[in-house]
Amino acid sequence: MNEGAHLPAIAAISTAILLIAGAGITLIGSLGLLRLRTFYERVHAPTLGTTLGTSCIAIACTIYFSALGSRPVLYELLILVFITMTTPIALMVLVRAAVFRDETEGKGHLDGRPDNEDP
Amino acid sequence: MSMLLAWCITAALVLLGIGMACAAFRIIWGPRAQDRVVGFDTLYTNSMLLLLTFGIRSSSTVYFEAALIIALLGFVGTVALAKFLLRGEVIE
Numbered sequence: 001m002n003e004g005a006h007l008p009a010i011a012a013i014s015t016a017i018l019l020i021a022g023a024g025i026t027l028i029g030s031l032g033l034l035r036l037r038t039f040y041e042r043v044h045a046p047t048l049g050t051t052l053g054t055s056c057i058a059i060a061c062t063i064y065f066s067a068l069g070s071r072p073v074l075y076e077l078l079i080l081v082f083i084t085m086t087t088p089i090a091l092m093v094l095v096r097a098a099v100f101r102d103e104t105e106g107k108g109h110l111d112g113r114p115d116n117e118d119p
Numbered sequence: 120m121s122m123l124l125a126w127c128i129t130a131a132l133v134l135l136g137i138g139m140a141c142a143a144f145r146i147i148w149g150p151r152a153q154d155r156v157v158g159f160d161t162l163y164t165n166s167m168l169l170l171l172t173f174g175i176r177s178s179s180t181v182y183f184e185a186a187l188i189i190a191l192l193g194f195v196g197t198v199a200l201a202k203f204l205l206r207g208e209v210i211e
Contacts (some may be wrong), residue, residue, distance in 0.1 A: 007121065016127035019172065023131035023138075026168060030138035033145050033161050039154055042145075046161040049138065049168070057131075057168050061183075064175050076171065076183065082190055083164070090160065090197040097205035098153040 011067035015060045022056030025049065039098055043091060050087040054080055128176045135172065139165045156200045163193035 025048050032045025061076040142165060145158035167186045174182030 007124070012121065012124045015175065016124050019131040019175070020127050020134075022168065023134035023172070026165060027134045027138045027141075030141035030161055030165065033157065034141040039151065039157075042154065043157055046142075046157065046164065049161065050164050053168060054164070057171050061171050061175060065180065068178060079167070079171070079183075079187055079190055082187075082194075083167075086190075086194040087160075087164075090194055090201065091157075093198055093205070094153060094156055094160075094201040097201045100205055101151075101153070 007064075008067055011063055015064045015067075018056045018060035018063070022053045022060065025056065026053035029053065040095070043095060043098075047087065047091070050083055054083045125176075128172060131172050132169065132176075135165050135169045139169070152204055153201075156197060156204070159200070160193070160197050163189055163196075167193070 029046045029048030029050075032048070033042055036042045036045060058076040058080040062073060065073040065076070139162055142158045142161035146155050146162065149155040149158055167189045170182045170186040170189065174180065174186070
C-alpha cells in the first residue's frame with residue numbers, strides 16, 4: 001500500500017466492500033464445489049465465483065485505478081466480459097461430456113446418486 | 120482509510136486462497152475425471168481473481184495482463200479437457 005494514502009475515501013470504501021464481497025462469494029462457490037455430493041450439483045457452484053465474484057473484483061479494480069489515476073480506466077471490464085461469456089460454453093461442453101460418459105457406462109445421470117464409488 | 124483498504128485486501132487474498140485450496144482438494148480427491156476438470160476451472164478463476172487483488176495491493180497494472188492470459192488459456196484448457204473426455208482425442 002504505497003500509493004493508496006491519497007485515495008478518496010469513497011473510492012477506498014467502495015473498493016474494500018466490493019473486494020470483500022467478491023472474494024467471499026467466490027469462496028462460497030468453491031466451498032460448494034467441495035461440499036456438494038453429485039457431479040451435476042457440483043458443476044453449478046463455481047459459477048458464483050465466475051459471474052458475481054469476477055464482477056465485484058473487476059469493478060473494484062476499475063474504481064481503484066480510476067480514482068488513483070484520476071481518469072477512467074476500463075480495461076478490467078475486458079476480463080469481466082470474457083469470463084462471463086466463456087464460462088457457460090466451457091461448462092456446457094463439460095456437462096455434455098459427463099452425460100456421454102455416464103450413459104456409455106450404463107448408469108442413469110439423473111438419479112441423484114452420489115457417484116463416489118468408482119474412480 | 121488506507122488502513123481499512125489494506126486489511127480488506129489481505130482478507131480478500133486469504134478468502135481467495137481458501138477457495139483455491141478447496142478447488143485443489145477437489146482436483147486431488149475428485150472421484151471422476153469431470154470433477155477434476157471442474158476443480159481446474161474453479162482453480163484458474165480463483166487464481167485470476169487473486170492476481171487482480173495483487174494488482175490492487177501493489178498499485179500496478181502488470182498483474183492485469185497475467186490475469187487476462189490466465190483467463191484465455193484456462194478457457195482453452197477447460198474446453199480441450201472436456202473435448203478429450205467426450206471423444207478421446209482433442210483435435211479430430
